[in-house]
Amino acid sequence: MRKKLLPFVLSALLMGETVMAQTIEMIIGEQAFTIELLEHDAARAFADRLPMTLTFENFGSTERIxxxxxxLTIGSAPTSADPKVGDLAYYIPWGNICVFVKDFRHSEDLVPMGKMSFEATKALKESGNQPVTFRPVEKKQ
Structure with missing residues (x-):
């Protein structure tokens, strides 16, 4: 299996594409949305803590935090990003998770963690102070 996966991973890296590692779910009210996490230490550290319920707040009009x-343990994760709408990230100095609801400039100390769909981003943007639960995706048998 490793021999079959290695060429795919290498070609994705060489082509500048991001390698996604794990899919998790974000639950807001009765709706579930999938989030694709990146393949690095910080994203794994976040996933290892799931399930987790958080309350988000607006940070300006650009992100929910x-x-x-x-x-989180950062390890070898990248520590800067050019966030776009739907990006899930971790801001090192404050220890917060953030989701960008607007594109933003290049930022240091911002660890890219994953990507949300338009629908998931919109739901989080409109969630107010509702609890938001992140959990591993249940594997179907």
């Missing part, structure tokens, strides 16, 4: 109880 929620604070984690403990900071």
């Amino acid at each position: 929620a604070y984690l109880k403990q900071s």
Whole structure:
């Protein structure tokens, strides 16, 4: 299996595409949305803590943020990003998860964590102070 997967991963890296590692779910009210996490230490550290319920707040008109109880282990994850709408990220100095609802400029100390669909981003943007739960995707048998 590794021999079959390795060429795909290498070609994706060489072509500048992002390799997604894991799919998780975000639950708001009765709706579930999938989020594709990136393949790096910080994203794995986040996924390892799931399930987790957070309350998001607006940070300006550009992002929604929620604070984690403990900071994430960054490891070899990238520590800067050019966030676009739907990007899930981790801001190192404040220890918060953020979701961009508008494109933003290049930012240091911002770890890209994953990508949300337009629908998921819109739901989070409109969620107010509702609890938002992140959980692993249940594997179908």
